[in-house]
Amino acid sequence: MEKKSIKTQEIFSNEEEKTLVWENIQNAFEKNFGSEVYSSWLKNISLLKEYNDYLVLGVPTRFFRDWIVSRYLDKILSLLKTFKNTINRVEFKISEENRVTTTDIFKDNAFNKVTEIKDSILNYNRLNPNLNFDSFVAGSSNEIALSSSKKVCEQVSRYNPLYIYGGVGLGKTHLLNAIGLELEKKTKVMFISAERFMYHFIKSIKKNDMVNFKDFFRQSSVFIIDDIQFIRGKEGLQEEFFHTFNSLIDKSSQVIISADRAPMKLDRVQERIKSRLAGGLVVDIDTPDLDLKIKIIKKRLQDIENQFKESSNISEEVINFIATESKTNIRELIGVLNRVITFSRIHKKELTISDCKNILKDVFNQAKIITVDKIQNVVSNFFNIPLAEMLSQRRSRPLARPRQIAMYLAKKMTTRSLPEIGRRFANRDHTTVIHAVKTITRLSEKDDEMRKNIEQLRSLLLEE
DSSP, X not given: OHHHHHHHHTTSOOSSSOOOOHHHHHHHHHHXXXXXXXXXXXXXXXXEEEXXXXXXXXXXXXXXXXXXXHHHHHHHHHHHHHHOTTOOEEEEEEOXXXXXXXXXXXXXXXXXXXXXXOSSGGGGOOOOTTSSTTTOOOOTTTHHHHHHHHHHHHSTTSSSSEEEEESTTSSHHHHHHHHHHHHXXXXXXXXXXXXXXXXXXXHHHHTTOXXXXXXXXXXXXXXXXXXXXXXXXXXXXXXXXXXXXXXHHHTTOEEEEEESSOGGGOTTSOHHHHHHXXXXXXXXXXXXXXXXXXXXXXXXXXXXXXXXXXXOOOOHHHHHHHHHHOOSOHHHHHHHHHHHHHHHHHHTSOOOHHHHHHHTTTTOOOOOOOOHHHHHHHHHHHTTOOHHHHTSSOOOHHHHHHHHHHHHHHHHXXXXXXXXXXXXXXXXXXXXXXXXXXXXXXXXXXXXHHHHHHHHHHHHHHHO
């Protein structure tokens, strides 16, 4: 064993006295990831080259590389840092030395542990009964997505496909679940994640059973697929999804899709797929505004009180503080609230804002809040135009462009909804804000001066 370790280290460039012992890292992989993941995926990784700040690792196939990168890379990198804290990235290469056949790959693979495809489509449903329309809290940031989801339930194929996109933790999966729960009462519904779709696609290739795979996934009347961005960069999977999608649309099955970005922003996805996805109704879920966050907190508190039959001891003042300071998504908001509730219960007291600041000091960034008013003032000063002129109905270029930039920054740097931003700009319609955001985004991508202006304005807003 010692000879093998010495031989492995000979391929390293001796930039440091200390080099990694791969056997120790493999042992750590097994301990931290568990024997099943380790034996299926990680034991096939080899160390090809070590540099001061990154490693080159060998894997047997492109499929191994894609699977490991998509599921385990962050944790692998974090674990490697415990052995050598200067490492900040990992590169994977297909190693001829580790090359294995498809049969070898799947011999001990986790895919063999997947439940076989059953005859009944119900075995594929992963619907959560708690994620229904009644439990979804509506607000200006999600009202279009919510109303579109309900319309689909009233009239299947009215919008086909329905494509819902937005950031992590904003309620996309909740809406997909709600649609599934509503429609399964009257028709065949399949709800599956893009990751699980790939899981069975690979399994069917391995078993030479693609005919049954195709038949199975094309029989539903309603096909709901979550996190479609997972197919990025996977050509074989995209090909199969494209034909499955076309087959479902051709027979008037309803297709509902969620993703973390708009169809045309799905990089490493075939243009024909992006075109199909954009051909139905595309709606987004924005970050929640203050009113919605307060409603979500109160709904959560009410649910807890109903479940445990006890008061939560959270005051209106604390509710407003949590809603104001939470800047990312609904999932983080609920996590923060749960922490505050637990602290209140343990200490049996009604918390003050000072208590909350102490409890949540590792969560909340205490930077100054950027408001629409602040943006308007900074932009008008930057371009040396009166604020009243910038907000007026005049459409001359010297006023229109700064106005569009201010709208763009308001959308990007605040949690205000499009209608709210429009109202703050002399009661303009939300479509005007959408047009402004698209215009400035496009100009920023190809106009150096515009890009520099945006960067300077961002800096000014963050410094003040």
